[in-house]
Amino acid sequence: MSALDIENIRKTYGEVETLKGIDISLESGEFLVLLGSSGCGKSTLLNIIAGLAEATSGDVKIGGRSVLGVHPKDRDIAMVFQSYALYPNLTVHRNIGFGLEMRKVPTPERDKAVRDAARLLQIENLFDRKPSQLSGGQRQRVAIGRALVRKPEVFLFDEPLSNLDAKLRMEMRTEIKRLHQMLKTTVVYVTHDQIEAMTLASRIAVMRDGRIEQLGTPEEIYNHPATLYVATFVGAPPMNLLNATVRDGRLAIAGSDASLPLPARFAEAAVNGRDIILGIRPEALRTDGAGPSLEATLEVAELTGPELVVTALAGNQRLMACLPPRTPVRDNETLTLSFDEEAMHLFDPQTGLSCVREG
Structure with missing residues (x-):
């Protein structure tokens, strides 16, 4: 009961x-x-x-x-x-x-x-x-x-x-x-x-x-x-949301030259020419160069104590990353922000629903 x-x-x-x-x-x-x-x-x-x-x-x-x-x-x-x-x-x-x-x-x-x-x-x-x-x-x-x-x-x-x-x-x-x-x-x-x-x-x-x-x-x-x-x-800072388009089985990030691999779990979303929203949590981004990556120009870096919160531009889209506090950064430098494929979320821009069907 x-x-x-x-x-x-x-x-x-x-x-x-x-x-x-x-x-x-x-x-x-x-x-x-x-x-x-x-x-x-x-x-x-x-x-x-x-x-x-x-x-x-x-x-x-x-x-x-x-x-x-x-x-x-x-x-x-x-x-x-x-x-x-x-x-x-x-x-x-x-x-x-x-x-x-x-x-x-x-x-x-x-x-x-x-x-x-x-x-x-x-x-x-x-x-x-x-x-x-x-x-x-x-x-x-x-x-x-x-x-x-x-x-x-x-x-x-x-x-x-x-x-x-x-x-x-x-x-x-x-x-x-x-x-x-x-x-x-x-x-x-x-x-x-x-x-x-x-x-x-x-x-x-x-x-x-x-x-x-x-x-x-x-x-x-x-x-x-x-x-x-x-x-x-849910999440602070909130999840980064980037406009993208599916092209030849990859994700083309709007306003930039970046093209990312499309993980197999998003196969149903891989319709050529489809507009999509890519979500990546700020804490999933790092600067070690391993995995898919985005080039972004540093705008602001804020040290909170336990982490360095950076705001950067990937083409014409703004995103945030939570990095280790001693990460060396300089104003206006280009950062290579990498992440694991498991950290990628895709959403339909019309319905707002996740493109993954869990289970």
């Missing part, structure tokens, strides 16, 4: 269709991240799972039981909000245990649950403080603790780290991943941050305009993007 089934969920506001038929099935213990830009429908979908919004059609099942029309408190879910949603007049101890208190859980049982959750989150020393006396990271730990004590079937997280600074976000990402590995609870997590998605998820649903562009593991999403949108949305 699946822990969570989302079946053809649609949501319409007037004439605007926000969700256009979402289907996802999660097994117990999976960590699903709904990833996408603002307005893609990810928070609407989370709210429908939580019972905070009603679907126009479709069904949501938790543990095999339909929960449409069921009050949020009876859905066996716990939700962690972006705003923490703590009671300002209650101590940390009471904030964590408040839900259990409302359910008339006996005091000894409630106190044990609160202390167990606080121990996992390392906030036992904060019990007597109120939210105004806590840092952002501490408030988020309290909010997670309040969800933990419920021991729900499904945890829902709505962009829980977006209010934290970069250092705290990294620390809390690690904390959430550690907790998931320990507790093996089913999680649905909404974010627009691809780093959170890649590091936390067992599967990622990349959403766009109310649809799922691709559903897969982080490795599948990153290394085998199904669409141009996924290819450019």
Whole structure:
């Protein structure tokens, strides 16, 4: 039995269709991240799972039981909000245990649950403080603790780290991943941050305009993007996209003299004269001269610490490469940027779909 089934969920506001038929099935213990830009429908979908919004059609099942029309408190879910949603007049101890208190859980049982959750989150020393006396990271730990004590079937997280600074976000990402590995609870997590998605998820649903562009593991999403949108949305810097044309079984790069071999896995795309988009991730480019290569004129070099990010022109098309930090480069020099054939992605410019049929 699946822990969570989302079946053809649609949501319409007037004439605007926000969700256009979402289907996802999660097994117990999976960590699903709904990833996408603002307005893609990810928070609407989370709210429908939580019972905070009603679907126009479709069904949501938790543990095999339909929960449409069921009050949020009876859905066996716990939700962690972006705003923490703590009671300002209650101590940390009471904030964590408040839900259990409302359910008339006996005091000894409630106190044990609160202390167990606080121990996992390392906030036992904060019990007597109120939210105004806590840092952002501490408030988020309290909010997670309040969800933990419920021991729900499904945890829902709505962009829980977006209010934290970069250092705290990294620390809390690690904390959430550690907790998931320990507790093996089913999680649905909404974010627009691809780093959170890649590091936390067992599967990622990349959403766009109310649809799922691709559903897969982080490795599948990153290394085998199904669409141009996924290819450019996941990855920093984003994937380089170069206009090209198939000519005599090779790829002629527009605006340059470069001609690249066409790997066998793209045989179906090898229609002479066909326009195509070539995708290569910046980190796949190197300067060792091995494999297919592109000549590019250096425009800008930026040292980030762990890598040297260069922007260059291949003919009249701009691309980026992430090189080792001590790579010697000079302004306006011509670089030979090589890569492995496995790093090449081809997309249809009309449909935006990958030209590879996996499996």
